[in-house]
Amino acid sequence: MMLIVLAAVAISSDGVRSVLEETFAWLVQVLVDNTQEFFWGLLLLTCFCLLSYIMEPEKPKGEPRAESRNSSSNKPRWEVFRVTNYIVSAMFVVSLSLLISNQNNHHAIDSSSTSTSKSPSSSNPMVFYASACGCIMSLTYFFAFFAVGFVSNQVHEDSSEDEKDLDDSKWKQPKKANASPAIATSCQPPMQPIAPAKAPASLLTPPLSTLDADDEAIYQKLTTKNPVTGRPLLALHDLEKTLQDYERAVRLRRHYFEAQSQLDFTHLPIHGYDYGKIYGSNCEVVVGYVPMPVGLAGPIRVNGDMVYLPMATTEGCLIASTNRGCKVLSMDPRGVDAIILADAITRAPCVRFERAAEAAALKAFLDDKVNFDALAAEFNSTTRYGRMTSVKTIQSGRNCYVRLSCNAGNAMGMNMVSKGTLAVLAFLKSLFPSMELVAISGNVCTDKKSAAINWIDGRGKSVVADAVVKASVVESVLKTTVDALVDLNIQKNFVGSAMAGSLGGFNAHAANILTAIYLATGQDPAQNVESSSCMTNMEKTADGDLYMSVTMPSMEVGTVGGGTHLAPQQACLGLMGCAPHQTHEQGESGARRLACAIAAGVMAGELSLLAALATNELVKSHMDLNRKNEDTAAGVDRRASRLVLQRCPHCNCEYGSASLPIHMTRCRMLVSSTDDAVMGTNDVGAPTTNKAIPPLSALCIKFILANLHATCINGLYSQPASQAWLLASLPEAVTQQVMVCMVHRLQKMTCSYEKHKAQLRAVTDKCLVLEVAADQARVVRRDRDRLAQLLTVKSNDMTHLRRQTDALQKQLSNVHTLVTKLTRQVDVLERAKGTADATVQSLRQRQQLKQTPAAARPRVSSVHPTASSCPRPVRSSSSSIHGRAQVMAPPVRPRPRSLGSNIPLPSTTNYYCTAGDTT
Numbered sequence: 001m002m003l004i005v006l007a008a009v010a011i012s013s014d015g016v017r018s019v020l021e022e023t024f025a026w027l028v029q030v031l032v033d034n035t036q037e038f039f040w041g042l043l044l045l046t047c048f049c050l051l052s053y054i055m056e057p058e059k060p061k062g063e064p065r066a067e068s069r070n071s072s073s074n075k076p077r078w079e080v081f082r083v084t085n086y087i088v089s090a091m092f093v094v095s096l097s098l099l100i101s102n103q104n105n106h107h108a109i110d111s112s113s114t115s116t117s118k119s120p121s122s123s124n125p126m127v128f129y130a131s132a133c134g135c136i137m138s139l140t141y142f143f144a145f146f147a148v149g150f151v152s153n154q155v156h157e158d159s160s161e162d163e164k165d166l167d168d169s170k171w172k173q174p175k176k177a178n179a180s181p182a183i184a185t186s187c188q189p190p191m192q193p194i195a196p197a198k199a200p201a202s203l204l205t206p207p208l209s210t211l212d213a214d215d216e217a218i219y220q221k222l223t224t225k226n227p228v229t230g231r232p233l234l235a236l237h238d239l240e241k242t243l244q245d246y247e248r249a250v251r252l253r254r255h256y257f258e259a260q261s262q263l264d265f266t267h268l269p270i271h272g273y274d275y276g277k278i279y280g281s282n283c284e285v286v287v288g289y290v291p292m293p294v295g296l297a298g299p300i301r302v303n304g305d306m307v308y309l310p311m312a313t314t315e316g317c318l319i320a321s322t323n324r325g326c327k328v329l330s331m332d333p334r335g336v337d338a339i340i341l342a343d344a345i346t347r348a349p350c351v352r353f354e355r356a357a358e359a360a361a362l363k364a365f366l367d368d369k370v371n372f373d374a375l376a377a378e379f380n381s382t383t384r385y386g387r388m389t390s391v392k393t394i395q396s397g398r399n400c401y402v403r404l405s406c407n408a409g410n411a412m413g414m415n416m417v418s419k420g421t422l423a424v425l426a427f428l429k430s431l432f433p434s435m436e437l438v439a440i441s442g443n444v445c446t447d448k449k450s451a452a453i454n455w456i457d458g459r460g461k462s463v464v465a466d467a468v469v470k471a472s473v474v475e476s477v478l479k480t481t482v483d484a485l486v487d488l489n490i491q492k493n494f495v496g497s498a499m500a501g502s503l504g505g506f507n508a509h510a511a512n513i514l515t516a517i518y519l520a521t522g523q524d525p526a527q528n529v530e531s532s533s534c535m536t537n538m539e540k541t542a543d544g545d546l547y548m549s550v551t552m553p554s555m556e557v558g559t560v561g562g563g564t565h566l567a568p569q570q571a572c573l574g575l576m577g578c579a580p581h582q583t584h585e586q587g588e589s590g591a592r593r594l595a596c597a598i599a600a601g602v603m604a605g606e607l608s609l610l611a612a613l614a615t616n617e618l619v620k621s622h623m624d625l626n627r628k629n630e631d632t633a634a635g636v637d638r639r640a641s642r643l644v645l646q647r648c649p650h651c652n653c654e655y656g657s658a659s660l661p662i663h664m665t666r667c668r669m670l671v672s673s674t675d676d677a678v679m680g681t682n683d684v685g686a687p688t689t690n691k692a693i694p695p696l697s698a699l700c701i702k703f704i705l706a707n708l709h710a711t712c713i714n715g716l717y718s719q720p721a722s723q724a725w726l727l728a729s730l731p732e733a734v735t736q737q738v739m740v741c742m743v744h745r746l747q748k749m750t751c752s753y754e755k756h757k758a759q760l761r762a763v764t765d766k767c768l769v770l771e772v773a774a775d776q777a778r779v780v781r782r783d784r785d786r787l788a789q790l791l792t793v794k795s796n797d798m799t800h801l802r803r804q805t806d807a808l809q810k811q812l813s814n815v816h817t818l819v820t821k822l823t824r825q826v827d828v829l830e831r832a833k834g835t836a837d838a839t840v841q842s843l844r845q846r847q848q849l850k851q852t853p854a855a856a857r858p859r860v861s862s863v864h865p866t867a868s869s870c871p872r873p874v875r876s877s878s879s880s881i882h883g884r885a886q887v888m889a890p891p892v893r894p895r896p897r898s899l900g901s902n903i904p905l906p907s908t909t910n911y912y913c914t915a916g917d918t919t
Contacts, residue, residue: 095134301335325604350442412558504533522569
């Protein structure tokens with residue numbers, strides 16, 4: 001490309017173009033005259049380049065093919081391409097310039113018909129064809145061989161380094177048939193090799209020199225690189241596909257890593273595994289397998305069935321603790337009740353829109369219940385077993401996270417829900433063209449991570465299990481009390497987890513049991529993060545028993561798919577009764593039964609661990625089951641090892657000191673002290689020094705007595721055969737002194753025994769007194785609890801009476817209010833009665849007026865023009881001033897309110913008018 005650019009720039013300049021035309025005019029003329037020879041020369045040059053790249057030099061006679069292939073003389077002739085690169089480049093520049101110049105002149109002639117002058121290059125058409133062929137052949141060479149000359153040095157250096165590495169790491173064949181293979185190393189001086197520790201024959205990998213011819217050819221392909229691409233001729237991950245022999249592929253892969261990276265696969269087993277089942281589905285670049293111990297806990301009664309729990313773990317004390325919990329929970333006839341609250345695996349893709357309004361439209365569409373059937377139909381079309389159960393949408397800006405839930409049957413369902421999610425997204429894409437898929441998993445699922453959405457909405461199987469344990473069983477088996485367990489659960493699992501900010505970790509060690517069963521049954525161990533989210537609850541019942549429950553909202557399990565199809569995992573599922581081929585009376589699936597069994601196992605482990613914490617036996621149990629002596633592990637008898645005599649550097653004598661780690665300190669102490677062991681007795685019985693025994697032997701006697709005394713105390717030489725062997729190995733004089741000292745020691749031990757026996761009796765009496773006091777305290781505690789219960793009942797009664805008194809007071813206040821209302825109504829009635837009496841009196845007066853003659857009636861002056869049609873009230877009074885009687889209307893009173901009836905009260909104003917009054 002650079003040459004083309006340079007040529008184009010050169011031709012664009014008029015001065016350069018004219019120089020080129022004048023310079024190559026003669027050369028063009030020669031080429032035109034000898035066209036055939038020119039083309040034959042180019043063809044021969046190209047063939048020569050190809051032959052120089054393909055052909056190899058003659059191999060030396062008697063040299064093997066493998067060695068000659070790696071020899072330095074068997075290399076392509078890279079120097080040929082360095083020369084031809086310059087030749088072809090010059091030919092390309094000349095041909096391109098002539099071709100462009102000829103084309104420009106041709107167009108100039110066509111445009112100007114009056115021009116009669118022609119350039120020499122345009123006068124002959126063969127120039128055009130010759131320059132075109134030169135350009136084509138040059139480009140062919142550039143694409144095929146031009147880069148070889150530039151990379152020849154680097155390829156040569158890389159091949160030399162590869163050969164050096166192969167020579168250094170190669171297993172050399174020995175000259176003798178019975179000689180052992182050795183690896184040549186240039187960084188260490190020659191020395192005698194140390195024999196390695198022998199391993200079982202099933203674990204060893206044969207050396208590379210033992211490979212047959214076919215395996216060696218495959219190994220050469222793994223180590224030989226392509227000179228152009230720089231990659232091996234055969235990739236490591238393609239061995240199974242190429243060989244169609246899975247164990248052979250694993251063996252060759254191990255040989256490759258051993259030779260190239262100096263890795264040691266001695267203790268990693270290779271034989272006895274079905275690699276065909278994991279190829280293409282479970283593991284890649286396989287170099288072996290890891291055997292793991294599997295223990296069996298149980299049985300435990302779950303929903304009426306006795307279930308065993310296979311657990312793969314390397315943690316000591318875990319299965320023993322779970323087994324104790326299973327025993328306690330199974331003592332109740334009902335056992336553990338486990339319920340599946342929900343069963344739906346989830347996947348939440350993240351989709352993006354241009355604006356938030358479009359994302360809100362998608363959310364509204366998905367939240368509408370009318371559209372669920374269409375989405376479910378698209379999802380269910382991708383699987384025979386999975387069924388979409390719900391959809392939930394969460395919006396963040398212009399992004400939407402669509403959380404789809406699917407019931408996956410016996411499968412865990414991650415691949416199933418992912419496949420259905422793609423179908424739903426394709427359907428949504430047709431409705432919302434601007435929707436863009438960011439990721440099929442937007443972490444709202446949420447998989448292999450702790451998340452509040454899994455704790456609240458659940459994922460996989462949401463399981464709840466509970467059981468009741470008798471108080472007597474708690475005290476006899478777990479060695480604790482119900483109150484202690486309830487208080488410990490509150491302070492540890494609730495308060496402690498809350499103070500730590502735990503999310504789904506309100507338990508003691510639910511992940512321990514769940515992960516062990518996951519490994520044994522072929523589940524995904526990474527999903528223990530959300531599957532072990534558990535809340536352990538403990539309460540004291542009214543009968544004083546222990547009620548316990550575990551809630552696990554996001555347990556992800558399956559009995560088909562993943563690692564469940566492997567033979568060992570299938571066997572463990574069969575032990576639990578959860579294999580796909582096993583049928584159940586309840587009609588439940590194997591995955592649901594497995595989830596219930598795991599929840600019951602978690603409850604058993606929680607109960608046992610909390611009991612160990614309540615009694616402070618956790619460390620002791622781990623020390624007993626997790627720590628063991630190396631001699632015991634190797635099958636060595638400790639008692640026999642202590643009988644081996646060793647030589648003391650202080651006294652230069654042999655003694656049995658394997659059981660005494662501080663024998664050197666004792667030896668230094670005995671050198672500067674005296675003991676009854678070197679003293680004898682005369683006829684009178686007075687102690688005398690035994691002069692017949694030299695000082696060195698006396699020290700020896702001291703050591704023998706010290707060791708014998710210590711071993712007798714520890715019970716190591718309790719059998720007569722051991723004591724006889726020890727005494728028989730001593731000289732006769734020393735034996736006599738030893739026997740005398742043993743008698744004195746036995747007397748002292750007898751006195752000490754009597755003292756200890758008396759002290760033991762005193763302690764026993766004190767224990768009896770303490771037991772009586774404990775019984776009394778237990779009775780007092782029981783009475784106190786009863787009094788507390790009575791006080792609680794009395795306080796409840798007082799509260800009830802107080803509530804009744806308050807109710808009566810409210811009723812009394814209501815009565816007072818009613819009486820007040822009635823009093824007011826009586827007053828109103830009395831006022832109405834007075835009004836009625838006044839009305840009756842006025843009516844009587846009117847009647848009297850009607851009976852009185854017209855001449856005797858008093859005249860009433862009219863003050864209103866319409867007095868005859870609208871009478872006014874007339875007041876009647878007896879006045880001595882006027883000397884006559886006047887009729888006066890009763891006093892006007894306010895109209896009383898209605899008393900609740902529909903009868904109107906009579907008016908308090910009376911209007912009187914006589915028939916004869918006209919004014």
